Amino acid sequence: MNTTPFAATFTRNDAARSGEDRAAILADPGFGNHFTDHMFLAEWTPDTGWADARVVPYGPLQIDPATAVLHYAQEIFEGLKAYVHEDGSVWLFRPEANAARMQRSAHRLALPELPIDWFLGSIEALVDADRDWIPAGGEKSLYLRPFMFASEVFLGVRPSQHVTYSVIASPAGAYFSGGVQAVSIWLSSEYSRAGRGGTGAAKCGGNYAASLLPQQEAAAHGCAQVAFLDSTEQKWIEELGGMNLYFVHSDGSIVTPELSGSILEGVTRDSIMQIGRDLGHEVVERRVSIDEWREGAADGTISEVFACGTAAVVTPVASLKWEGGEVVSGDGEPGKVTTDIRSALVDVQYGRAEDRHGWMRRICS
Secondary structure, eight states: OOOOOOOOEEOOOTTOOOHHHHHHHHHSOOSSSOOOSEEEEEEEETTTEEEEEEEEEOOOOOOOTTBTHHHHOOEEEOOEEEEEOTTSOEEEESHHHHHHHHHHHHHHTTOOOOOHHHHHHHHHHHHHHTGGGOOOSTTOEEEEEEEEEEOOBOOSSSOOSOEEEEEEEEEEOOSSTTSOOOEEEEEOSSOOSOOTTSSTTSOOHHHHHHHHHHHHHHHHTTOSEEEEEOTTTSOBEEEESSOEEEEEETTSOEEEEOOOSSSOOOHHHHHHHHHHHHTTOOEEEEOOBHHHHHHHHHHTSEEEEEEEETTTEEEEEEEEEETTEEEEOTTSSOOHHHHHHHHHHHHHHTTSSOOTTOOEEEEEO
């Protein structure tokens, strides 16, 4: 297989929205509600490798009813953001880490691995085309969604021989528009997000589909998210439906569940481990039992709990609920360590603090 060096063609969208319409959207973009004027596409086959890189007008994809992804769910995706700094320049946060994770996800789903230069090139080409769609001010950003799917027209359980890769972009407002709010978490006792040897460590849609029914259960109990335990012993904390978890102890140490093969290796999760150490905390990866969470929050050994992910960055956890019980984290409000970590990370992303670890990648002036 020979993949050519990255080079993308560009086709302008003659039906692009007016500056007035775009400004109205950017004033209050929400999250995932609006999309920019262009998208990136590329194709893969065993004979050509990755080819036909192009930025084209945003629009529907033509899918045959027998397209493999519709039947066998062979697909993966990523999520990252572009940030405008005070001088007007545009930056990405650790995109190489997203590129590497997408390669790991592709391997697990028997999809072709996208070269890192293609991943970075596709994002930069789309951001360059839709630079005017990046909102500025507050914690606004341009959310980027690279994804890959089996696009061969074929009914049969085997890896697809034709794969499509795309990137779309959506302007995003501040996740917490009224200030950071602590949320309640529902403990799922019946469902698991992923099992040993499964796809839990890959970023694929099936993992999220599996979380939707327990997420509905959480909402019915007044909770914003659902926490999953391991599928074997139903004892060890794994993650939420779409975020990793952290526990702040009264001695100042910070603990996160160790990677088990069924926990997604979050880029934000990894960054927070370093940020925590930068702030003088001991940061530990180890197994955390549900009893430790319950008992630690009840007796104060665990003083704060927070979740993390690309969209919200850091979300304080006010309480854990389960059938017949509830335990509150600290006083139920965002804790100091949680707030400090969130501020430190966001300040790097928006260029308000020194980038000590070389995480930011400049892509536009």
